[in-house]
Amino acid sequence: xxxxxxxxxxxxxxxxxxxxxxxxxxxxxxxxxxxxxxxxxxxxxxxxxxxxxxxxxxxxxxxxxxxxxxxxxxxxxxxxxxxxxxxxxxxxxxxxxxxxxxxxxxxxxxxxxxxxxxxxxxxxxxxxxxxxxxxxxxxxxxxxxxxxxxxxxxxxxxxxxxxxxx
Amino acid sequence: xxxxxxxxxxxxxxxxxxxxxxxxxxxxxxxxxxxxxxxxxxxxxxxxxxxxxxxxxxxxxxxxxxxxxxxxxxxxxxxxxxxxxxxxxxxxxxxxxxxxxxxxxxxxxxxxxxxxxxxxxxxxxxxxxxxxxxxxxxxxxxxxxxxxxxxxxxxxxxxxxxxxxxxxxxxxxxxxxxxxxxxxxxxxxxxxxxxxxxxxxxxxxxxxxxxxxxxxxxxxxxxxxxxxxxxxxxxxxxxxxxxxxxxxxxxxxxxxxxxxxxxxxxxxxxxxxxxxxxxxxxxxxxxxxxxxxxxxxxxxxxxxxxxxxxxxxxxxxxxxxxxxxxxxxxxxxxxxxxxxxxxxxxxxxxxxxxxxxxxxxxxx
Numbered sequence: 001x002x003x004x005x006x007x008x009x010x011x012x013x014x015x016x017x018x019x020x021x022x023x024x025x026x027x028x029x030x031x032x033x034x035x036x037x038x039x040x041x042x043x044x045x046x047x048x049x050x051x052x053x054x055x056x057x058x059x060x061x062x063x064x065x066x067x068x069x070x071x072x073x074x075x076x077x078x079x080x081x082x083x084x085x086x087x088x089x090x091x092x093x094x095x096x097x098x099x100x101x102x103x104x105x106x107x108x109x110x111x112x113x114x115x116x117x118x119x120x121x122x123x124x125x126x127x128x129x130x131x132x133x134x135x136x137x138x139x140x141x142x143x144x145x146x147x148x149x150x151x152x153x154x155x156x157x158x159x160x161x162x163x164x165x166x
Numbered sequence: 167x168x169x170x171x172x173x174x175x176x177x178x179x180x181x182x183x184x185x186x187x188x189x190x191x192x193x194x195x196x197x198x199x200x201x202x203x204x205x206x207x208x209x210x211x212x213x214x215x216x217x218x219x220x221x222x223x224x225x226x227x228x229x230x231x232x233x234x235x236x237x238x239x240x241x242x243x244x245x246x247x248x249x250x251x252x253x254x255x256x257x258x259x260x261x262x263x264x265x266x267x268x269x270x271x272x273x274x275x276x277x278x279x280x281x282x283x284x285x286x287x288x289x290x291x292x293x294x295x296x297x298x299x300x301x302x303x304x305x306x307x308x309x310x311x312x313x314x315x316x317x318x319x320x321x322x323x324x325x326x327x328x329x330x331x332x333x334x335x336x337x338x339x340x341x342x343x344x345x346x347x348x349x350x351x352x353x354x355x356x357x358x359x360x361x362x363x364x365x366x367x368x369x370x371x372x373x374x375x376x377x378x379x380x381x382x383x384x385x386x387x388x389x390x391x392x393x394x395x396x397x398x399x400x401x402x403x404x405x406x407x408x409x410x411x412x413x414x415x416x417x418x419x420x421x422x423x424x425x426x427x428x429x430x431x432x433x434x435x436x437x438x439x440x441x442x443x444x445x446x447x448x449x450x451x452x453x454x455x456x457x458x459x460x461x462x463x464x465x466x467x468x469x470x471x472x473x474x475x476x477x478x479x480x481x482x483x484x485x486x487x488x489x490x491x492x493x494x495x496x497x498x499x500x501x502x503x504x505x506x507x508x509x510x511x512x513x514x515x516x517x518x519x520x521x522x523x524x525x526x527x528x529x530x
Contacts (some may be wrong), residue, residue, distance in 0.1 A: 004298060056504055062478060063505055064306050064444050068425050070280050072231050091236075091245050091288035093504070094312065106386055124227035 027101040043118055052104075053077040056093070083107050095110040175194050197371055201272045203521045203525050204265065208258040212236050214248065218271045225275055228423065240284040243291045245293075277424045280441055289343040292350060292377065296341060300369045301444035303343040306503045307410050312477050313501065314408055314511055317471065318352065331356055335388050335401060335465055337458050338362075338446065342370035342383075349379045358401055362389035363441055364457040391457055403467035410475040411454040415446040451477045455484065459513065463494040466515035471498070478507040488513065 032067040062069055073088040074096040085107060087100035109117040209217070214236045222230030241263060244250050259267070273283050281287040283298040290292070290311060291302045318332070327377040332355050336345045339359040344484050349357050351511060361367050367387045374380040376529060388397050414422075419442065426440050449452050455474060462472050472495070476484065481500035496514050503509035 054504065062418070063503070063507055064304055064477065064509065065301075065410075065412070066422060068281075068304070068423065068440075069301055070229055076510075078384060089246065089248055092290055094290050094308035096502070101265060116422075160450050163459065165351060 043109070045108045045112060047078075047101055047105060048106075050099075051079050053079060054097070072096055074100045076104055078104060078108065081108065081111055083111060176361075180262065201268070206269055208261075209264065210240060210256050211247075211250070211257055212255045213237055214227065214259065214264070214267055218267075220273065221271070221310055226429065227274060227277065228425065229280075232275050234271065236280050237274065237284060238267055240286075241266050241270065257385050265306055275475075279425045280406075282439060289341075290347050292343070292347055294341050294346070294373050295342060295369065297365070297369055297374065298439050298442035299444075300363065301340040301440055304410075305507055306518060307343060307475055308347075309503055310410060310473060311344055311351075311410065311411055313512070314406060315351055317512075318335055319407070329443060332406070333358065333402070333404040334406040334408060335359070338366075338411050338444070338454075339370040339385065339408070340366050340406075340410070342385075343374040344371070344410060345383055346373055346377055346379055348408075349382050350377065358384045358386070358404070360386040360388040360397065362387075362391070365441070366444075370484055377404045390461070391454065394457070394461055396462065401465065403470065404465060405470045406464050407458070407462055407470065407472040409455075411447065411457055411458060412443065412445050413451045413455060413475070413477045413480065414445045415451040415477065416446055416449055418451075447477070450483070451480065452483065452487070454479070456487065459484070459492055460497060462513065462514055463492065468515060468517050470515045472511075472513040472515075474511045475509060476511055478509065481508045481511055484511050498515045 023063045053076070055077070056073070070091075072091065072093040073086060074093065076087070077083070078085075078096075083104065085100050085104045087096045087103060089099055090096055108120050110119050114120070178299070205217075215238050218238070219231045219232040222233055229235060239245060239247045239250060242250060242254065252519075266328075270283050270309065279296075279302060282298050285291055285296055286431070287296050287302060290308050294303070300334045309365065314334075332352070333354055334345065334348055334357045336357065336359040339345060339361045342359070345359045347358045349355055359370060361370070364387055369384055370383075370385050371380070372435065374383050374385070388395075390397060412460075422445075426438075447455065455476060456476070466472065474484075485497040488495055494516050497499055498512045498514050500508050501512070503512040
């Protein structure tokens, strides 16, 4: 029986340890606080609204009741870094604005923390998990193959019963 | 002879305006663009989007690409084209699907708003049924709801004693967007809403049922301009009054976009799809707003707030008017919408003063 070592958590622990040694203080204006609500992405940067510029395709008229446009693409720009996020995922401007901010937080996380960002870490974890799965699946196949060979070797050559058993 | 045809046309216009969209459509038969032929072979959704985008462009239909994308996504069971997998978009459509796309896109050629073509639209996290001539919710109004929610949230956080039964009154329900959105976000809230249009009342009821919110929303067919007494007799003072009342200036009604406004075959300018009564606020756009604010002190409980969506020119006019004409109501602030236009007014009912000091107090 092979001993399964939880590789995923081990690697992550090492990365976090190294990270805590190397992590520089974040740029001014960026606060890294625990964000309530999100189970996995708790260390994402909090957005400062004053650092954001929002753009909508709404035209030059009075807007409101005078217009009925369906385009609701939100373009969000983070001024300090120049990072731009475009969101056109839903039919609601309100939801698109919220989603754009979520995406912005993830992008800022990658930009500021690089390899150590939540997004990158999660990706790595997922890759490792897949590799582990593949390894196990191959192991199982190998075991089955060996068992089959063993059974085939047991049965005598030319024996009808033997062939039927396989 | 021209004069005579104009007067009969005007009469017919009145007739066709009140008969509903079906009759409007028939009366447009002469000017209708002929339905483009179905493709000979099979096509993919992406090809259909391209084809119809080009067709809409050729015919001068606004938002040609979005129109095409929303309609086709809807027929494929999705809200946006972006949410569909590439595989699906490059898979051939069935004959039936193609026919449906052609039917809906042809309707869009008549400039019918996309929301009416697909008979639904989203407002914040809700999907609502849409039906002419009921007013289609605008994106700015999503912010109005956000404003109300933030205020109510702040009240809770500040430790202001919660109402045993917080109630919200909305004037002008339309499709029910505002009330239903508030009810969905605040499970404790009870709502009362009204509209002068029976169509709006019916549609709101339908949307409330679809969303399972009908037990917390009272819907009344009342004209706030004509039946103020009826309204006041029906309700107890509420903590929140909200409205997106008709606020366009009458003179601006003539320059609305074709989706809202159109030249009827008789050459009379009329809002063709959306109910003009949901848009026209009179000469200064303030007709309905003033009525609502006049009634506000009787509708609101102490410190209760009124939230209005208005025309960008209105906030200073409203502030001035309220100060001179509405006792017990204070203009608190005006807020901008996401496009940077002054769009929302917040007013508060002053404390109900008791005893002889009441008259001598200075207004804050």
